[in-house]
Amino acid sequence: MTGSMRSRHHDIADDLRQQITAGSFLPSERLPSETALADRYKVSTVTLRKALAVLQRDGLVEKIHGKGNFVRRPHRKIMYVGGWGTLDPWTATEPDSRVTIHSTALQAQAHLATLLKVPTGSPVVEFTCLSREGESPHGLARVYMPHDLVPPGALDGASTYREAATRFAFLGRPPTTAREAVSARFPTPEEASALRIGNTSVVLSITRIATDLTGRVIEATLLAFPGDRIDAVFTTHHVIDERKNKG
Incomplete structure (x- = not known):
């Protein structure tokens, strides 16, 4: 039976x-x-x-x-360009693509304080950027910045920052270094709801930590993409040892 x-x-x-x-x-x-x-x-x-x-x-x-x-509409894949920390501009700015941005002031607790390397309770700003193609969400970015580093225009939704948010690029000043950790995992309930996917769907998760010349974390970004809607490309740049060339 x-x-x-x-x-x-x-x-x-x-x-x-x-x-x-x-x-x-x-x-x-x-x-x-x-x-x-x-x-x-x-x-x-x-x-x-x-x-x-x-x-x-x-x-x-x-x-x-x-x-x-x-x-469902057939999904067009978007591309994340590792190292540059951004969605490929060609796929991110298709006519049917749009991003919604919400900013919230909060105090850094536990995990967030660790990510930003700030004392617990420090004032930070969270930017939530949800990227859609038509009605289908294809990317979620949660960007965290220490309150004192947030550029004024970012909170007002100035066009420069809206363009950066559309590409999931850095919202603040360009970092000296950016470290990207990539994993495949199941979505959190919040991610599943925002991206309209099942709890057992796989997401590509990227944690991007940007630091300045002094080593201070100036931006921590948590990115989540449905696994069937994203390709990620990372290019390694080999440093040439000038001393060997001179020899």
Whole structure:
């Protein structure tokens, strides 16, 4: 019995996949309600939801809480350029791309105080930048800066800083060094909600720490991208030993 139920929801998933591929349901179109689809396939809503879960995992269908199931647009990948600490300008500024920016003043606690190397309770500013292509989010950046280093225009949303935020670049002054730590992991509940992905989807996580000439941390950025929507490229620059060349 279990085998036939499992087979049935895969059959339904295959049928819906074929309809989506054939264009019977268009990108961004809402699918019929789960009840209507269950009636159409003469199965329980539990079986129908298992079929939709297969399509959600495959990235064909997106479930938006309270609204229903929608056909996903094919994702265009964006590129993160390591070393420069920015999204590739060509993919970041497509006509359909936009970024929303929110700034919040807060006190550095535990993890944040450690990232910025400041005493617990120090005043910092958080900039949350969410990048979207159409209605699909494709990147989340949380930028933290010591309050005294925040340029005035950054809080006012001046165009220079909006452009930097669109590329997830440095918001403050150019750093002397930037260290980027990359990992693949499951999203936090906040990231899953902002990026509209499942809790078991993989995100590419980049922690970028920028320091000045004195070694002070001037900016700490936590970046999260859905794994299927990002490519990251890192270029290594080899330092040539001038003494050897002279010899």
